[in-house]
Amino acid sequence: MPNPEKKEKKFEPKIVAFFCNWCTYTAADLAGVSRLKYAPNVRVIRIMCSGRVDPQFILQAFASGADGVLIGGCHPGDCHYSEGNYKMLRRFRLLQRVLKVLGIAEERCRLEWISASEGDKVKTVINDMVEKVRNLGPLSIPAKMSDIDEEIKELEKEINREEVPQHA
Amino acid sequence: MPDKPKIGFYWCASCGGCEESVVDLAEDIVMVADAVDIVFWPVAMDFKKADVEAMEDGSILATMINGAIRTSEQEEMARLIRRKSKIVIAYGSCAHMGGIPSLANEFTREQILEYMYQEAPSVVNPEKTRPMLEFKHNSQTVTLPEIRNLVRTLDQVIDVDYYLPGCPPTPKLLKAAVLTLLSGEYPPKGTVLSPDEALCEECPRKESKPTDLAFKHFYRPHQILFDNKKCLLAQGVVCMGPATRAGCEALCINGNMPCSGCFGPTSRVRDQGAKILSSICSNIDPKEEIAIDAVLDDIPDPIGTFYRYGLASSLLRKKVMED
Numbered sequence: 001m002p003n004p005e006k007k008e009k010k011f012e013p014k015i016v017a018f019f020c021n022w023c024t025y026t027a028a029d030l031a032g033v034s035r036l037k038y039a040p041n042v043r044v045i046r047i048m049c050s051g052r053v054d055p056q057f058i059l060q061a062f063a064s065g066a067d068g069v070l071i072g073g074c075h076p077g078d079c080h081y082s083e084g085n086y087k088m089l090r091r092f093r094l095l096q097r098v099l100k101v102l103g104i105a106e107e108r109c110r111l112e113w114i115s116a117s118e119g120d121k122v123k124t125v126i127n128d129m130v131e132k133v134r135n136l137g138p139l140s141i142p143a144k145m146s147d148i149d150e151e152i153k154e155l156e157k158e159i160n161r162e163e164v165p166q167h168a
Numbered sequence: 169m170p171d172k173p174k175i176g177f178y179w180c181a182s183c184g185g186c187e188e189s190v191v192d193l194a195e196d197i198v199m200v201a202d203a204v205d206i207v208f209w210p211v212a213m214d215f216k217k218a219d220v221e222a223m224e225d226g227s228i229l230a231t232m233i234n235g236a237i238r239t240s241e242q243e244e245m246a247r248l249i250r251r252k253s254k255i256v257i258a259y260g261s262c263a264h265m266g267g268i269p270s271l272a273n274e275f276t277r278e279q280i281l282e283y284m285y286q287e288a289p290s291v292v293n294p295e296k297t298r299p300m301l302e303f304k305h306n307s308q309t310v311t312l313p314e315i316r317n318l319v320r321t322l323d324q325v326i327d328v329d330y331y332l333p334g335c336p337p338t339p340k341l342l343k344a345a346v347l348t349l350l351s352g353e354y355p356p357k358g359t360v361l362s363p364d365e366a367l368c369e370e371c372p373r374k375e376s377k378p379t380d381l382a383f384k385h386f387y388r389p390h391q392i393l394f395d396n397k398k399c400l401l402a403q404g405v406v407c408m409g410p411a412t413r414a415g416c417e418a419l420c421i422n423g424n425m426p427c428s429g430c431f432g433p434t435s436r437v438r439d440q441g442a443k444i445l446s447s448i449c450s451n452i453d454p455k456e457e458i459a460i461d462a463v464l465d466d467i468p469d470p471i472g473t474f475y476r477y478g479l480a481s482s483l484l485r486k487k488v489m490e491d
Binding site for chain 1: 247274318320325439441449450461464470474483484488489490
């Protein structure tokens with residue numbers, strides 16, 4: 001049961017970000033050296049291309065407790081590997097439909113094109129996403145799953161209790 | 169007689185197809201029946217729960233459990249069998265990955281019960297009667313098992329040693345598994361008893377699979393006539409082959425139907441649905457959002473298509489309920 005006192009505490013979303021090495025990651029670096037301030041809720045994972053983002057990574061992030069997932073890639077036509085960002089875009093379009101059916105709001109998963117020079121866009125996108133996810137509230141899949149799995153633990157305990165006299 | 173290894177079969181939330189696949193051993197079933205003692209098989213033989221309870225713990229060499237775990241009764245039986253068996257094999261897609269019953273995880277238990285007992289077109293139930301877990305009559309109490317909030321794979325409830333994949337597993341794989349058990353040379357725990365490569369590797373149409381695919385449309389089986397020689401993906405059909413484990417010898421493809429993924433993923437893939445989604449979508453032809461979406465509209469039920477046999481074992485396991 002959630003502690004009522006704990007609920008008073010402001011919810012800080014956890015956002016996992018996959019940033020392409022050639023553009024968005026460099027842009028995030030630029031935002032840093034330009035001393036732009038943005039919300040500290042994002043955990044950035046550097047990848048070589050947004051096309052490397054396997055939908056499994058996104059689902060794994062949610063299943064491990066992320067409240068949101070942000071993917072940053074090169075603008076269409078600018079991919080270092082020529083087509084990787086298009087592959088990500090197509091997967092993203094269908095993944096959004098899958099997530100919708102599975103009850104995960106659209107705003108929790110976001111794909112943005114941010115070039116290496118757009119440090120300010122990193123800042124606005126992250127701040128905007130953190131605000132939107134904050135309004136949605138926690139997703140907390142691990143807690144929800146462990147709550148629901150309590151129902152099978154009860155019977156296990158019950159069966160073990162029944163057996164105790166037999167073994168004694 | 170007492171020296172023969174003991175084998176059991178049990179079913180949980182399943183359709184009975186897995187049981188049929190045991191009978192599909194045909195003449196080989198005589199070989200199996202000669203080599204082992206079948207000590208528990210509710211579908212075919214008259215054994216009761218009490219008979220299993222009376223057995224010594226660990227006295228059954230192996231029990232093959234098919235079906236997903238959906239009720240408290242199935243949980244209880246699975247735990248009992250686990251205690252009595254040295255080896256437990258999850259038999260078939262439902263025990264392995266949740267199977268088709270686990271598509272119920274798209275809904276809550278309340279939604280399902282409400283539909284089944286009140287809203288379904290064939291139901292007349294003005295009093296909104298629902299089955300009760302307990303009912304007292306003439307000082308006697310009768311009980312029913314509880315439907316759980318989630319459909320689970322067998323290994324989400326008990327420890328599982330091996331998996332025999334398929335909807336249902338083929339007699340050839342079952343025979344190989346029984347021979348492995350009898351040989352005493354066991355594979356590492358957790359092994360899926362089927363080749364660890366994609367179905368495309370054993371597909372008779374492998375040669376016609378193009379290096380580059382570019383989907384402009386997707387077709388469902390009723391929409392076009394399939395060429396019976398050419399790779400189905402090349403014909404714009406969603407075939408789960410690239411993300412599905414081999415071992416069935418391309419049964420559906422040989423029947424000119426696409427693979428629907430019942431053997432589950434290979435050991436390198438965690439979430440079969442996400443993997444085939446990744447593969448299929450990467451190869452969509454258009455680059456603009458609107459045009460991409462139009463192609464995706466040809467897949468009206470992505471969950472039922474990509475997670476047909478494995479929603480319970482997928483990364484998310486069920487629909488997430490936002491607070």
